[in-house]
Amino acid sequence: MTAFAKPDFVSFDTFDAFCDIYAARSNFQKVPSYVVLSPSRRGNAVSTQDKHVSQFKRRSEAPFFSDKNIKDLEERYLSKISKFTSMLPASEAGGESGSAWSKKRDMSDYTTWMTLDVITDLLYGETLDLLRSDKYRWIPNAFRMVQWRNLICMNYPTLLKGKMDRILLWPARKELCQLQNWTYGKSRDEAYRGEDETKPNLFSVMKSAEARRAGDSSVDGIVKDIWSESMFLLAAGSESTATTMSVTYFYLAHAPELLKRVTAEVRSAFIDAEEIRSGAIFDSLHILQACILETLRIAPAAPNTLPRVVPAEGAHIAGHYIPGGTTVGTSLYAMQHNAMYWDRPDSFVPERWLARLKEETAKEIAATASPGFAPFGMGPRNCLGWRLAWAEMTVALARVLFLFDMRLESDAPCCAKRGGGEECEPDFPGYITMAAKGPYVEFRRRQDEAVVASGECGNPRRRSGPSVAT
Numbered sequence: 001m002t003a004f005a006k007p008d009f010v011s012f013d014t015f016d017a018f019c020d021i022y023a024a025r026s027n028f029q030k031v032p033s034y035v036v037l038s039p040s041r042r043g044n045a046v047s048t049q050d051k052h053v054s055q056f057k058r059r060s061e062a063p064f065f066s067d068k069n070i071k072d073l074e075e076r077y078l079s080k081i082s083k084f085t086s087m088l089p090a091s092e093a094g095g096e097s098g099s100a101w102s103k104k105r106d107m108s109d110y111t112t113w114m115t116l117d118v119i120t121d122l123l124y125g126e127t128l129d130l131l132r133s134d135k136y137r138w139i140p141n142a143f144r145m146v147q148w149r150n151l152i153c154m155n156y157p158t159l160l161k162g163k164m165d166r167i168l169l170w171p172a173r174k175e176l177c178q179l180q181n182w183t184y185g186k187s188r189d190e191a192y193r194g195e196d197e198t199k200p201n202l203f204s205v206m207k208s209a210e211a212r213r214a215g216d217s218s219v220d221g222i223v224k225d226i227w228s229e230s231m232f233l234l235a236a237g238s239e240s241t242a243t244t245m246s247v248t249y250f251y252l253a254h255a256p257e258l259l260k261r262v263t264a265e266v267r268s269a270f271i272d273a274e275e276i277r278s279g280a281i282f283d284s285l286h287i288l289q290a291c292i293l294e295t296l297r298i299a300p301a302a303p304n305t306l307p308r309v310v311p312a313e314g315a316h317i318a319g320h321y322i323p324g325g326t327t328v329g330t331s332l333y334a335m336q337h338n339a340m341y342w343d344r345p346d347s348f349v350p351e352r353w354l355a356r357l358k359e360e361t362a363k364e365i366a367a368t369a370s371p372g373f374a375p376f377g378m379g380p381r382n383c384l385g386w387r388l389a390w391a392e393m394t395v396a397l398a399r400v401l402f403l404f405d406m407r408l409e410s411d412a413p414c415c416a417k418r419g420g421g422e423e424c425e426p427d428f429p430g431y432i433t434m435a436a437k438g439p440y441v442e443f444r445r446r447q448d449e450a451v452v453a454s455g456e457c458g459n460p461r462r463r464s465g466p467s468v469a470t
């Protein structure tokens, strides 16, 4: 199906069109309005239109996001995951004993705090500790307002002319300034900071001489480069991963039988929470991986049309001739809900992935675009940070299921509103990336046996391998 979103903008929802637009062989540039995703005219990895600048930026940042480096950074992101899991059943005023359920937790908050703690450490070598302190908790809220403004400006770039956005989109003005000032300060500190080889971060890569673009190695240039990248990476590195995790909690909390199966799978594969890391055993947790793949399908974190410009000579997209200069794109949400590829496209059905998981790992499936599924995009402008996202969300989710029993809050408003026979849907406004709200979930230490927390008493069980549902 082809939809005309505006007279000069055609949106598609098929995989053929997706490949014609985004594959490496295509020569479609991003639309100029991606500039809204950068605070300065220098652009950043996501906003730049120029193929050579994009290649340069991706070449310099790719080693940081490689499999090897993500493994080397493991202890750093695991320490935040441990803090995250320690917060969930924590005792509040009034106290909670080992078997009591916690107060309800808003999982979109907890996952966002955790992922922001990870990404600020990896970008600046400094953790803001949002999980424990509320000093920087304004940042995710500010990003949401800015994302709202960015989506509107990307679709109506005339708003940027004469800075009309400042007047018409005034509710986001304060947050935009606040975020820009804060990230500018961090970027300046980072540019002047000496190298700390024990704690490499992404920007040490950018500061290194060979990674500098010829002709601009001034500190001022470095500050602006770091600043431009920061504004996008802080949002991309936290919100998308956090949303995917929250939506997975949402569906699991609504499906007690599935939750039981996936929990049993994780608990039978490991003896200790600290053992849960990316790796071979992890790859055999097929039910868990199927749940994450299904979340990436049903709630892609970048749901909207990713707009590109048709080259001057025009092009054929899914058999249609489209004149040069037209804006085109495929909405990942529309493609991943297209009944041409999926039976019951609007339902959460992790079982649909199980047959495929016997042939390919979930990580390969997530990273390689296939008919009706491309959550991390495709081609020369696909997601640069997908390996980090995958590592964080799979390990964090498995550790939570291993350590805690979990249930949906009682009287969840989504269930109360639902009509007979309807399924609940998560609340996630789609800006440039999705921003989940909720779900509210309660936790208690697992009751099936003595708690198997890290460093606690030995567990006599042997790893029996995961039970894979067929």
Ligand code: HEM
Residues within 6 Å of the ligand: 045, 046, 047, 054, 058, 119, 233, 236, 237, 238, 240, 241, 244, 300, 301, 302, 306, 307, 375, 376, 377, 380, 381, 382, 383, 384, 385, 386, 388, 389
């Ligand atoms: C579940 C989590 C994530 C999802 C689903 C996701 C998805 C995507 C998608 C679909 C794109 C293509 C956007 C476009 O064409 O306009 C993209 C681009 C990008 N993502 Fe992600 N992302 C995730 C997490 C991350 C993380 C953790 C990072 C880094 C810390 C990151 C960094 C980037 C960058 C730098 C680009 C721009 C690449 C370019 O234009 O060359 N993403 N992401």
